[in-house]
Amino acid sequence: MPIGQLLLCPMLDDRGSTFSSHQMAGIDVWDRTSNTTAWQAALGDRFEAVDLPPYAAPDRATDLSGLPPAYIDVGSAETFRDEDVAYAGGQAELHVWPGAYHGFDSFAPAAALSRDAREARTRRLRRVLARPGSEET
Template sequence: MAAGRAPDETRVQRQDFTISRGSGKPGLDVRVYRPQALVPPSAGILYIHGGGMVMGSIAADDAYAAALAVDVGCTVVSVGYGLAPENPGTGPVEDCYDALVWLVAQASEIGVDVGRLAVFGVSAGGGIACGLSLLARDRGTPRLTYQMLIYPMLDDRSATPSSHAIVDLGVWDRAANLEAWRHLLGEDVGGSDVSPYAAPARETELSGLPATYLDVGDLDLFFDEDIQLAQRLANCGVPLELHVYPGAYHGFDQIAPGADMAKTARGNRLAALRRALATASSAIQSEGRK
């Protein structure tokens, strides 16, 4: 699973859908990836791309999502959520919720076992993934069994030491982060009325969230907010796997995919996903029999 490394086209099947939604909402594009050798029903991953809430697309992350499907051995659904500022506030997470509901509704058609369902998000996508887990928990459906948060963007207040420390490095830094949050939240940024679905660091109750994998570098501007989230999840009894990569900056694995640390990070993620998605269905079935 590496940025820019697409698996051989004979190994993965792509299928595009547009989800029709009511209430005047525009259609929502999703792309389904299935390894050719996959025997359904398989585990399913809702993939949420990064880009600071203001950029990114299904096409831009096509190689990443395709490789994820092949390397984990599952069905991946990548969602083309609306970007800020045209789609502000909780708009992106609501789009991803609609995609998750569609995934569950179409599970038989696309060959997904809804008892093995994860959400995977990178950077801004990681923040949306966490907001989506909160939203699904609070609405009572769909049931997520795992969330993988890759150096997630969580806190619009940008008040931690690490959020102040990372400037002028040529990667995602404080200035870019402040601008992105302003595009998403407008005049509400940093205020008291920000929804935790848009900025999950605002959530005061984290119990009931799915088992979580989180990784971040110690030179990432999101380091402090990510570690704070991990600590709070652990305190609430949410099963947690946390990895901190020394000397790693934001997006290290995509900027230098051939580096040993990037390879280690990808290996850790894949191993965790395979473990979680191999056992989630049986765990839910056992819980349902109690």
């Protein structure tokens, strides 16, 4: 049984209709064109299907209550920003890193923001993986 979700700049919405997906078109490392290509590859003939299940595109889910707690990590200057914030819906630990683009921590691993992001993820993992009754140090 899963005990948590650790979602780093996740690709969650196949529709490409969010403000950030339009805002970052042609600018972000992973933009609308990359996103459409990936969704077409993943969904095949189901791409753009109205009745696509949320297991294929999680942002289509209307009820996330049965899922384990989520940690979502996304940059403020990236294509996935708005879909990731929508998925969090106030029910997740959400980090929107200021000025960060898709994959920022891989491209600039020594940057202070990248280090902060890794530290936040590590703290979350420690909390989730801690045995019941143990305290985080």
